[in-house]
Amino acid sequence: MTDAAPQSTFRGLPLTAEQDAEVRHYIKDRTRRGLPWDTPELSAMLKDMLQPPDDGDADSPADETRAAAERATASLDEAMDPIEASEEWNAAMESEGMKGPKR
Known part of the structure; x- marks a missing residue:
């Protein structure tokens, strides 16, 4: 998996290329439908992407x-x-x- 450069990712966040593409797709879809894109759902998505996996759930x-x-x-x-x-x-x-x- 290739990391995108922070200068080219959404808001300069340390996202992978796949994560950045997912965020940009979300924004494009919301904009196309005439809906606001800066939503709590986007914030939750970014928070989830930026948090490391929880090792406490190793026995899932x-x-x-x-x-x-x-x-x-x-x-x-x-x-x-x-x-x-x-x-x-x-x-x-x-x-x-x-x-x-x-x-």
Whole structure:
């Protein structure tokens, strides 16, 4: 991901090129529809973009699912045919799901 130069980003904020494009698209869309663009929604979007991710949420459901999928994949043998491997993976995922969330 390439960072855009602060001089060329929205209000000189340290945004990535993708974030800057999203902000500019929001403004263009609001302007095209004749609506004000400097809204609380834009402020919230910028605040979210500028805040670092919260590491306290490391055990989110997505992380748990990803970890379970990795454990299930580790149980597969490369010599298995694709159908057998798929069945084994599904069984391993069901087993992981029965264990419940990690605490």
